[in-house]
Amino acid sequence: MKLTELFTQPDPDFGKAMTALLEHFHHSDDSQAPYQRGSFTHQLDQSCMPTIGISPRDYLARLATLVPGASHLTSPRYMGHMTAPLPAFTAELSRLLVMLNQNPMKMESSRLLSFLEREVLAKLHRLVYRQDDAFYAAQMHAKDAALGVMTSGGTIANVTALWLARNRACGDNLFALAEQGYRGAVILGSRLMHYSFDKGMDLLGLGARSVWRLDTDEHNRLSLAALEQALQQCRKQKLKVLALVGVAGSTDFGSVDPLPELAAIARREQIHFHVDAAWGGPTLFSPRYQGLLTGIEHADTVTLDGHKQLLVPLGTGMLLCRQPDLMMTVKREAPYAIRATSFDQGRFTLEGTRPANALYLDAAFQMLGQQGYAQLIDANYDRARRMAALIDASPAFELMSAPVMNLLSYRCIPPHLQGQVPDVAANEQINLFNVALQKAQRAEGHSFVSRTQRAVSRYGEQPLTLLRAVLLNPLIEEADIHALLDDQVRLGNQIASQLFE
């Protein structure tokens, strides 16, 4: 076979085989190829490149051994992570996008798709900030303005927000803060802030200790008393507060910080106000639930993730800016490509070359519409309430937080401790039990939730192992929820008899 044929001759059988692989995958679960580290690493232990290439058709045999080992995230009984099943049209759309291979870092390598990116960002900006037609007409395609940037995900969006906030405070020169009389710089947020903020402060040269994780109230929201106290401490220690972070949909609980109050404090103190709505942002589509996010419109910057509740492929995040000139504080240029006088989005993005994933968002916006998203959100948030009620009604479970969005935290209680108020020693036993249970459920492979470790106010400071359910898949039915909980009760009984006899 001539190498050039790889570029010119699509093999129709290759495409058909791919469809068959996917079809089979979507009708199975992790029990088909149980996770065992040893067998997985043994399967993939070759460090030498092949000397001679094989045909795509011969490569199919290898693919057939790889695909079943992937995580079956699209199963409606997998409620453990924030990764969604994708609408079926995504498969063909991704073929188009990948083969167009556009690079929206610069106009010359993406042309119209650069402007599509701006249009998509404008629609989301409007969802969050609700400016008028005149604003969007003037700003959407303005040259020295950006309503936001596309990123590969929430992490890079949060890091970009810190970068903006730092440059707002002192340009790219941290020593300028010393000249202003500061002895250091910090960001303030709740203990539930995503760990991407630690990465960001580390990269800015400020270290993870500059991330102040403050106490939360009994609803897992940033405590305003703790915030005022921290601000006082910063004044006393002459620390510059680079940003106040509000979380709109915490990773563990889906809780939302008191955004209107945080906005008022940030305005009073003249601090950059960032809202991390990577998970919760799309709540704004739902007339029923959008009130949860009141106050987000005051944020200077907002992080959104497309690859979570907007149901587009991985690698799609965004940072929105209330004021379109804010991005100028991080503007960078390169003479060969990213020219100062251009429309190149690469002037503002932390990432360089990246895919034109705005097309996925455009397709989803056009085909689902605002109402479609609202329906999916409402159904998921309602399902979470239904599942919470089932958990709350059973002595075999303890619900650890009332559902705000569609994330639930709970734990299983072993039979001998059901119906009691657990003390510290009992909580330790329950922790061990839930770790073993989560692992056993994962190993069995029919259903799945993730686990985390958090203190909850009911039990003071003691770290507790919590099970975490994410109700994101639109195809989850009541029977799937029952099946998942039944698996936990059944496995729990087996584990309790091994652990506690």
Ligand SMILES: *Cc1c(COP(=O)(O)O)cnc(C)c1O
């Ligand atoms: C998922 C998430 C992030 C990180 O986003 P990635 O896309 O995984 O980089 C940050 N903050 C919150 C609240 C999240 O839910």
